[in-house]
Amino acid sequence: MFAYEFMWRALAAGLLVSLLCSVLSLFVLLRRMAFAGMGISHAALGGVAIGLLTGMNPLVGALGVCVATALGIGAVTRSGRVSPDVAIGILTSGLMALGVVLMGLSSGYQGDLYSYLFGNILAVDSGQFLWLVAVAVPVLGFIAVFLKELLFVAFDEEVAQVTGVPARLLNYGLLVSIACTVVAAINMVGVVLASALLVAPAAIGFQIADNWRPILLVSVLSGWVAVAAGLACSFLWDVASGGAIVLVLVLQFFAAVLLRRLRRPAHI
């Protein structure tokens, strides 16, 4: 199957997106931000619709809306006036509904809508690959530079802040990184399934290991296995690539749960 250039490109894009998502998923689970991740990814649909209707790149629209949603979630969480779950639920379902309404205004976008909802990594072109690299480099750079500070804030935000770590800025940085990563993942698995990539890899790691280092390693490896196996399934049996990748991840998670049960009681 690797006789085709598009397969190589799909594999490279998949491995890069998966690396991004797997690294971020560690922090999503540590900070218990799975719902925020899902909210941000669903809000992307509103941005895609705005992009399609106004003639700009839909991914640019999605990036704008996702970043704004992420900053909104950060502000609401900090204010403490509205429960974050309620705010995320209302804000993001509203933006998704906006996307559906805007898409419905024109019947010409139905094909596009399907690809943005569920992704098609086999159709990734060179321009989209470059877009991916442009997102991946700053996000991975942010995590590499602030790794120990992000871990400290994830474990004990108040103490980190008291000892001079800029916890609030790092929280916003993490939320914006999630927003950028969601947009990068849209080509691969679409708006609906992007949140799975932000949760499942580290969830697998948490079942296998007790320390964040092996968890991170397992997270990245399970993401890569899902991309390779999902692409192979998609090529061999002509099934949707995004769905196949997420299904492989979910199967790995249940295998990891089973493995943990055989060894010791589960934590998450």
Next chain:
Amino acid sequence: MVRLDRVDLILDGREVLSGISMALMPGRFLGLIGPNGAGKTSCLKVILGVHRPTRGTVRVLGQSPWELGKRAHHIGYVPQRSLAGRWAPFSVFDVVMMGRVCCIGVGRRPKARDRQLVEESLERMGLSDQAQRPVGALSGGQVQRVMIARAMCRKTSLLILDEPTEGVDLPHQERLYRLLKDLQAERGLTVITVSHDVSMLSGYADELACINRTLHVHGDPREVMESHDLGRAYSCEFDFFSHHPHGGGHHHHGHTHIKGG
């Protein structure tokens, strides 16, 4: 070391602290006591710079706590119920190394010197053999010693603890207070500890301050324990059994009849 001058704090429209004035000299051990919901933790958070007072001034190490910059490294903080109900994928060594994060610098990895300081801090707390264990696998008393090791693995001159003995069994509570007392003597450390276990704390603290929105009484533990203001702060009468670290005990007047608070 710490000075509060007529500090008021209003949170969510509720007056939590009112007209608190007190001073703590370097090297002293202050026990901050008061009933539940009295504002003890809020008072600590004002000292730590987490809350800005609505009125009044706060000075820590000679500066406002939110203007300390790098001098904030001199403050160690052990929050209330540090690991309550949580599981985290960090070893004991990882958690203590977090105390060095502000000293290592952004984008840098811990050096041999940082690892050595963490190991020394763990050894001082009697936790060397636990270094590679997951922090969630430790007992309540051990977790608190990990948090103190994290707070002490730099040039800490002020250690602030919020209910450090909560969820810790009695022998480990005594061990914890003895440890704080030893650290105070060894390093000239200033200690502020919040607790509602007055009898245990009074045996170790150099001074007690009783808060219930306002500062009711502040001074020598024995005088505070015998003060009528203490009963008023708790809205009850007391029968304290003051614990003494070197054996023996000291009974104070009153009854163990709690009317409120």
